[in-house]
Amino acid sequence: xxxxxxRRAERMNPSVxxxxxxxxxxxxxxxxxxxxxxxxSFPVEAMRAACERVLRDTPREALQYAASEGFGPLREWVxxxxxxxxxxxxxxxxxxxxxxxxxxxxxxxxLIDAGSGVAVERPTYLGALQAFAPYEPEVVSLECDDxxxxxxALAAARGARFLYLLPNFQNPSGRCMSAARREVLAEAxxxxxxxxxxxxxYGDLWFDAEPPPPLAVRAPGNTVYLGxxxxxxxxxxxxxxxxxxxxxxxxxxxxxxxxDLHTPGFNQRVVHEVIRDGFLSEHVPxxxxxxxxxxxxxxxxxxxxxxxGCRWNVPSxxxxxxxxxxxxxxATAMLPKAVERGMAYVPGAAFFANHxxxxxxxxxxxxxxxxEIGRGVALLAETLAQALKEKA
Amino acid sequence: xxxxxxRRAERMNPSVxxxxxxxxxxxxxxxxxxxxxxxxSFPVEAMRAACERVLRDTPREALQYAASEGFGPLREWVxxxxxxxxxxxxxxxxxxxxxxxxxxxxxxxxLIDAGSGVAVERPTYLGALQAFAPYEPEVVSLECDDxxxxxxALAAARGARFLYLLPNFQNPSGRCMSAARREVLAEAxxxxxxxxxxxxxYGDLWFDAEPPPPLAVRAPGNTVYLGxxxxxxxxxxxxxxxxxxxxxxxxxxxxxxxxDLHTPGFNQRVVHEVIRDGFLSEHVPxxxxxxxxxxxxxxxxxxxxxxxGCRWNVPSxxxxxxxxxxxxxxATAMLPKAVERGMAYVPGAAFFANHxxxxxxxxxxxxxxxxEIGRGVALLAETLAQALKEKA
Numbered sequence: 018x019x020x021x022x023x024r025r026a027e028r029m030n031p032s033v034x035x036x037x038x039x040x041x042x043x044x045x046x047x048x049x050x051x052x053x054x055x056x057x058s059f060p061v062e063a064m065r066a067a068c069e070r071v072l073r074d075t076p077r078e079a080l081q082y083a084a085s086e087g088f089g090p091l092r093e094w095v096x097x098x099x100x101x102x103x104x105x106x107x108x109x110x111x112x113x114x115x116x117x118x119x120x121x122x123x124x125x126x127x128l129i130d131a132g133s134g135v136a137v138e139r140p141t142y143l144g145a146l147q148a149f150a151p152y153e154p155e156v157v158s159l160e161c162d163d164x165x166x167x168x169x170a171l172a173a174a175r176g177a178r179f180l181y182l183l184p185n186f187q188n189p190s191g192r193c194m195s196a197a198r199r200e201v202l203a204e205a206x207x208x209x210x211x212x213x214x215x216x217x218x219y220g221d222l223w224f225d226a227e228p229p230p231p232l233a234v235r236a237p238g239n240t241v242y243l244g245x246x247x248x249x250x251x252x253x254x255x256x257x258x259x260x261x262x263x264x265x266x267x268x269x270x271x272x273x274x275x276x277d278l279h280t281p282g283f284n285q286r287v288v289h290e291v292i293r294d295g296f297l298s299e300h301v302p303x304x305x306x307x308x309x310x311x312x313x314x315x316x317x318x319x320x321x322x323x324x325x326g327c328r329w330n331v332p333s334x335x336x337x338x339x340x341x342x343x344x345x346x347x348a349t350a351m352l353p354k355a356v357e358r359g360m361a362y363v364p365g366a367a368f369f370a371n372h373x374x375x376x377x378x379x380x381x382x383x384x385x386x387x388x389e390i391g392r393g394v395a396l397l398a399e400t401l402a403q404a405l406k407e408k409a
Numbered sequence: 410x411x412x413x414x415x416r417r418a419e420r421m422n423p424s425v426x427x428x429x430x431x432x433x434x435x436x437x438x439x440x441x442x443x444x445x446x447x448x449x450s451f452p453v454e455a456m457r458a459a460c461e462r463v464l465r466d467t468p469r470e471a472l473q474y475a476a477s478e479g480f481g482p483l484r485e486w487v488x489x490x491x492x493x494x495x496x497x498x499x500x501x502x503x504x505x506x507x508x509x510x511x512x513x514x515x516x517x518x519x520l521i522d523a524g525s526g527v528a529v530e531r532p533t534y535l536g537a538l539q540a541f542a543p544y545e546p547e548v549v550s551l552e553c554d555d556x557x558x559x560x561x562a563l564a565a566a567r568g569a570r571f572l573y574l575l576p577n578f579q580n581p582s583g584r585c586m587s588a589a590r591r592e593v594l595a596e597a598x599x600x601x602x603x604x605x606x607x608x609x610x611y612g613d614l615w616f617d618a619e620p621p622p623p624l625a626v627r628a629p630g631n632t633v634y635l636g637x638x639x640x641x642x643x644x645x646x647x648x649x650x651x652x653x654x655x656x657x658x659x660x661x662x663x664x665x666x667x668x669d670l671h672t673p674g675f676n677q678r679v680v681h682e683v684i685r686d687g688f689l690s691e692h693v694p695x696x697x698x699x700x701x702x703x704x705x706x707x708x709x710x711x712x713x714x715x716x717x718g719c720r721w722n723v724p725s726x727x728x729x730x731x732x733x734x735x736x737x738x739x740a741t742a743m744l745p746k747a748v749e750r751g752m753a754y755v756p757g758a759a760f761f762a763n764h765x766x767x768x769x770x771x772x773x774x775x776x777x778x779x780x781e782i783g784r785g786v787a788l789l790a791e792t793l794a795q796a797l798k799e800k801a
Binding site for chain 2: 018019020021022023024025026029030031052053054056059061064065068069072073076077078079080081082083114115116118119122126127128129130133144147148150151152178179207210211212238239247251252253254255262264265267268270271272274275276277278279280281282283284
């Protein structure tokens with residue numbers, strides 16, 4: 018092969034987890050691994066009606082090349098929604114992306130030089146690490162407690178191009194950052210000229226109360242905010258958005274245009290058609306209620322089955338539990354044993370940029386029926402009990 | 410603003426043309442500028458039926474997260490199609506992308522280091538230059554004749570990461586590379602260990618005869634081949650594909666996953682539903698026939714109106730005529746005058762990576778009705794006559 022790879026390609030490798038988890042696609046495995054929203058939540062009928070209307074009313078526009086910024090009414094909808102949550106932005110600051118994953122790639126492309134610093138949480142969203150990796154950053158992972166990055170840890174981020182945060186029901190830890198911590202971090206970051214990239218795919222999936230307002234509210238000129246329709250509508254449409262300070266928007270737009278010209282106009286118009294008359298305020302509560310039932314099932318199962326020495330918090334929204342196993346248990350090594358017994362999870366190590374904690378794992382509660390959740394957790398407990406026995 | 414931009418962001422600027430052409434969105438202007446396929450060609454009814462079937466039969470799969478490689482049956486369809494054109498590939502070599510534009514970004518991400526060489530034609534597709542720019546290549550633009558890059562010019566590409574070609578009805582020049590030239594270039598490139606990136610969005614839009622087989626047929630291990638559904642179905646769906654040698658595929662796949670996880674599964678399934686039973690073999694001839702009528706109208710109008718000293722070839726397919734104006738006429742400077750008179754074109758300079766030829770311009774014949782084409786060309790001729798007078 019004559020192809021010479023770019024140096025950055027060395028950092029572009031399939032995640033170990035992806036390979037391991039291919040086995041979980043076998044029937045009969047209770048997979049608590051996938052970060053997949055529940056298909057029971059997908060608004061199929063609303064989509065069907067919306068497709069029909071779009072192809073009846075504006076087929077030529079929907080199927081033609083379109084502006085890289087995105088479909089105007091959808092950008093306006095996003096701006097209005099964020100306004101209702103206290104984040105005042107103009108539609109002109111909203112860039113529609115092919116999923117918020119693309120937003121991460123564009124942010125990396127515009128802000129990261131090889132060797133420049135990027136600060137992330139411990140743990141953080143693996144897909145973000147993968148999006149940033151091609152730009153060859155030096156990643157600093159900040160010490161966290163159950164409320165997110167510790168303010169005193171922020172000093173380690175000095176000089177970084179940005180601090181990447183998921184404050185709402187984080188994938189993978191499930192934690193939701195308090196208002197107090199948001200305030201402290203937002204101000205401290207602004208004071209040290211550290212921009213924030215705030216990623217919010219799960220913020221609508223709250224169970225008890227809405228999360229606090231975004232950090233972007235406190236530092237709008239210093240924050241890039243990412244949102245997504247994947248968890249409140251459906252991921253297969255690949256629709257997300259980036260909200261950027263005006264000064265930064267043109268470069269993100271240019272990166273977007275070069276990356277794929279524009280996010281499918283058809284999908285944007287269909288989604289806008291679905292959501293324009295308040296559909297989400299009816300739909301999302303049903304998703305929340307479903308996910309809460311599942312969360313409760315997992316909470317109870319963990320309580321019932323797991324041996325002493327495990328630690329976890331009960332998430333107040335989102336899709337995930339994050340478990341800390343007893344010291345010395347390697348969740349990656351343990352996974353094949355779990356799969357043998359008939360369940361799967363995601364080992365937590367890959368969610369750390371560095372200094373991974375091997376005794377962690379992520380459980381997803383949204384896809385598997387509640388009764389299956391209990392079975393899966395029981396199998397996990399058996400696997401763990403065996404691992405502890407072998408370690409002793 | 411605290412944001413520090415990456416060095417590569419310096420190369421990421423909106424095209425001058427894009428700004429100029431915003432004015433052409435005024436009604437009353439005969440715009441021969443846009444590279445937009447004709448909406449008259451969009452298969453709206455087929456799309457409508459396909460959306461309905463997908464949402465009826467496989468809604469959960471269509472709306473869920475999906476594999477980064479793409480929808481299996483669509484990959485198989487692509488492999489089979491290429492096989493019929495003499496390019497034997499496995500579905501496992503086919504990566505579905507969010508338009509072939511994304512294919513260009515992924516190729517750049519995987520193959521281009523800052524300062525490494527990339528060879529392109531004179532002129533070449535502007536969107537490719539924009540896709541490659543963030544990876545900071547040294548771009549070499551190869552001398553061409555009406556048949557594409559001159560074999561003797563290839564030496565200038567020695568050491569480049571790849572040679573980027575659009576052999577079929579190139580945007581912007583409209584030329585179609587002969588079988589003989591393909592053979593010479595493919596062999597010479599292989600002999601000098603120069604990979605080829607072969608981009609084919611227009612190959613199905615032939616008027617008189619199918620183009621010769623792809624260069625990839627002669628050098629399959631040395632060529633990355635890009636294709637698109639945009640011009641034979643509709644661009645608003647953003648569906649394309651990359652066909653790569655097996656050794657290169659994993660890195661492209663990883664780049665794809667990090668870029669947007671996967672191309673919308675909904676769109677892939679809908680398109681597959683449209684095309685699976687031979688729809689294109691009925692549909693594309695109608696597109697060809699329409700475009701040929703328009704091509705003829707423009708051919709006749711150019712013949713009738715343009716002053717002496719202009720040079721153009723009549724394209725045998727695709728969407729564009731490429732005009733060389735008399736020396737000393739700057740098509741970029743002339744554009745506002747043309748717009749004042751009521752027509753627009755795309756100045757050719759931006760299609761050159763370097764050493765631009767200012768006296769060139771591109772005309773698109775597919776969107777504007779044939780009678781309007783005549784009017785637009787007449788206005789161009791008036792503009793040009795005035796410019797020549799002023800120059801004299």
